[in-house]
Amino acid sequence: MKFKTFAAFVAPSIFMMLLFIAAPLVSVFSQSFYLTQPQFETVEVENCTAGFLKQTCVTEEKTRPILGDDGKIVTETKYVGWQSYINVLEPERAWAAISAGSVSALLSIDFWKALRFTLTFTLITLPLVIIVGLALAVAVNNATRAIRGPVIFISLLPFIITPVIGALSIRWLFVGDGIMTAFLEWWLQRDIALFAQGWTIEILMMGYRVWHVAPFAFVVLYAGLQTVNQDTLESAIIDGASRWERLRYVVIPHLMPLIIFLSLIHLMDSYRVFDEIIGFSSEAHVISLQWLTFDLLTPDDSGNRSISRASASAMLTMIGIIILLYPLLRRTWRDHKGTS
């Protein structure tokens, strides 16, 4: 292909990537080093508020932002270096906790608490998604042709559901005396409260994520199964390889590039776990890194939000994803260089 044709095809997507990915990234990166503060003044004001029968008026010292001539709050932006990162990571408190050997003290810091859950969630769901997806693919591949269509359709349903809606439905099945909790209580003859402690919520969240994402792994691996070399399989049968040995030594090596692709996508997605936190309202027990950024960006009742700290937290999330993906990316790169 001529370079000009190549450029004409690729340019729009490069432009979009620069505009919608690179530019915001640069902006967030720079915002994490700057801090914008309103200017405050303390004044004595008389405020009257409604009681039930009569007004109550009090004169009090009140701190309020100064409004400029244009009617906007006067703000000051200054360079603060790594301060926002330090505020998120709290290295001093974290180090004190580690030297004291106290895990609970370390996990009382939001960032480390979120990191603990995010990593657990990502690393436990990854193998489960691949195994369930592969099992489904192999099962469907061996099913009679007549029922394959409906089976594929039904297996895909969880993937079609909007994540937040899916999470909420699972929550409603289990929260309080939901249908499933009521069933478990009847079956086990004991009182069950699944939302009263952290670990049960974590299991529900992971179960939900596997249920939701496994169909994607299934579709990809099922497509891969169609391209397995039949001659190799037949010769394996002649050599006396069992069903398991065929899967282990012929099918899985063939599917390996797809499994790595699925792992990459899943690591990226599940490290940004967020819908589950909101859907299961698990903030009391577990929070994730993405939720931490969201919480910092949410304005409080006085309209204040921590944009710098949120930017720092977002950058740290990105760095975390890069570290997680590094081994897989390196392997893909080596394979790529080896084959070409």
Add this chain to the structure above:
Amino acid sequence: MYFKKIALAGAITLLSTTAWAGCAFENTVPVKSFSAGFEAWKSVTEAMAECGNFSAELDQEFRTKQPSAFAANPALYQIGGVSNGTITPLINEGTIRPLDDLVAKYGQNLTPNQLIAIDGKVMAVAMMVNTQHLMFRKDILDELGIDVPVTWDDVLAAAAKIKEAGVVDYPLGGTMKTGWNLAQDFNNMFLGFGGTFVNADSTPSVNSEAGIKALEKMKELTAYMDPEYLVSDSTYVQQQFQQGKIAMANLWASRAAAMDDANESQVTGKVDTASAPLAMEGGAPATTLWWDGIVIAKNISDDEADAAFRVAMEGLDKEMVQANSDEAIWLINGYEPNRLANGAIAAATADPAPAPYPSTSQMGMMHTALGNNLASFFTGESTAEQALANVEAEYLKSAKEAGLIK
């Protein structure tokens, strides 16, 4: 039956063709309002709609959207529904206008108590008060011979008796969902023990005797609650009441009417209200006073503001209150309190009276810090002192970042 339906359909058509029938004037300027979505707001905005050219947006997430909607020029809405907690960002950013001249022109029917003055200028018109108060199953208390609890210790004693009798699933309900609700529950108890949130120089002061006492009292109460209390919000507690699963709770006055709603509730007529319990002898009831009301945007033309205010006054008139008197503790002339309003009125008129919720920039940050850090005490991950120290650390971080503390 068939005839009734036709008559009803006819009546509705009539209503929509002469939309301003229930209104004193015909509104020609398009007016939009943006407010919370509970029952009282539905009634008020429906009454406003009678003037024509009016549309209302009711949204429970309004608190996070309102500041930017009003900061736009021109503002996206003319009328805003606020409470004393959510008016702070609008005041701080100067996006709502003083109402003195409009009140003088169109506010003949307002009582002085409704005018919310900040720095000497009327900035909002209140329509109702709201507070968290004790709601209880009168039938259960009568049957077990328990007096209506006056202090939180009485509540604990009553809960123990109810638990022993085993008449409900859980004796107590609590709006302790992590985040805003949990922090507000703490605020009530903390103020009840005479605590103050911040010192004069904006430094935090929640890690105090009052703070620890408040947390410990709340923990004692949770022993009688559904173990999933950290995910239960006001709606959840309301439903627990309606389904007869709990016997007592400190719940919002605006939720009381739902107890007598025969469509949803299995306990109609059985729930009564009383003032929020005292945390300590001689103290104020452990609750805060809130008002809800309307503000008018600054970034709109004077004509629009004029029309918006007139429409709003039509929404807050005597007819509306008389038609919907059960839905809130109204401040509007012509309001007749019903049985369920007793608790809120007792709380609001108690001596010493509970404090209004402090609407300051400091409180906004404190509320968020409390909401994020108190749960660890209830899950047993930290002690009361540690949890409150974490609250103070997060508050200091936000306050320094915002420039409130140097």
